[in-house]
Amino acid sequence: MTIRGSKELLNVVLEKKRFLLSAHERPDGDAWSSLAAMTLLLKSFGKEAAVIGNAARAREYSFLTEQLSFDTMGPWDAFIALDCGSKSRIAGGAAPGAYLINIDHHADNDRYGDLNIVEPRLSSTAELIWRLSGEWKAENLPRDFYLAVYTGIMTDTGNFSYSNTSSETLKAASDILTVLGDPAELHTRIYHTLSPERVLIRGRVMSRLRLHCRGRIVLSHVTREDMEELGLTPDDLEGAVDGLRSVGGSEIYILMKEKEGAVRLSIRSKGKISVNGFAASLDEGGGHDFAAGATFRGTLEEAEKAIVAYWEERL
Ligand SMILES: [Mn+2]
Structure with a gap:
């Protein structure tokens, strides 16, 4: 498989000099990894790159930010948006006037760039950046490039367990490990370095789980009080939905996170039923077939009723 638009993008990279990069708001593992990997790929072609973002919020991904420049003083020849399904979700917004390159794997990506490299497969x-590095025959990539790509693939596939894990994905991981060696330390750094409070909130999520729609849906919630009491920020809830996946017989699992006047939903599917349409029916909805997010306007109780009403007819 070749990446559509790969040659056009290489021409842009060769022709231009200075690149400003950004990813989606509240960057996850794939977003931080893509920022780092793309920066290092551009540098291997002798280019300059800087990143829009708050390194202080990278936490378990902070090892990926060490080689990044956050000095965003222009002018820039091109702007690269990474892992971002729509223009409105680009952290800091796209630089006005700059040539806009959209590199992403979200199926609902609306092709907002001047050049769009979108591969939902x-x-x-x-993984997309990994493919580009191969097609471009990039040379002298540092170890940190491999570390970044592996981290992005690992986190977006739930440790190579979700349905987006293809044989090609595992082939990429395998090739990367010939450079990196043992992945155990990286795994520990990302998954086993949570603060006690972040582990505790996961415990609360698990202890509150309940079933709906004949056990096909698993729901749980986090209140604003929880967040205050444990001193957590929304970033601390990344991955908190994952434990709900363990319930046998369920197809969809959703974590409801209370906000002022609204509830943020992390919506996941085990891989049989697409949840993207449900997310899109709500505010700020978007994501992938089997992992999406959205905002419900109302209380936790109202959100739960709305979720059950929607899925009752469809499951
Ligand atoms: Mn991603």
Whole structure:
């Protein structure tokens, strides 16, 4: 498989000099990894790159930010949006006037760029950048490039377990490990370095789980009080939905996160039923077939009723 638009993008990279990069708001593992990997790929072609983002919020991904420049003083020849399904979700917004390059793997990507490299078949934007590096025959990529790509693939596939994990994905991971060696340390750094409070909130999520729609849906919630009491920010809830997946017989699992006047939903499917349409029916909805997010206007109780009403007829 070749990446559509790969040659056009290489021409842009060769022709231009200075690149400003951004990913989606509240970057996850794939977003930080893509920022790091793309920066290092551009540098291997002798280009300059800087990143829009708040390194202080990278936390378990902070090892990926060490080689990045956050000095966003222009002018820039091109702007690269990574892992971002729509223009409105680009952290900091796209630089006005700059040539806009959209590199992503979200199926609902609306092709907002001057050049769009969108591959929903790939597990992650990191895997897409890995493919580009191969097609471009990039040379002298540092170890950190491999580390970044592996991290992005690993986190977006739930440790190579979700349905977006293809044999090609595992082939990429395998090739990367010939450079990186043992992945155990990386795994520990990302998954086993949570603060006690972040582990505790996961415990609360698990202890509150309940079933709906004949056990096909698993729901749980986090209140604003929880967040205050444990001193957590929304970033601390990344991955908190994952434990709900373990319930046998369920197809969809949803974590409801209370906000002021609204509830943010993390919506996941085990891989049989697409949840993207449900997310899109709500505010700020978007994502992939089997992992999406959206905002419900109302209380936790109202959100739960609305979720059950929607899925009752469809499951
Ligand atoms: Mn991604």
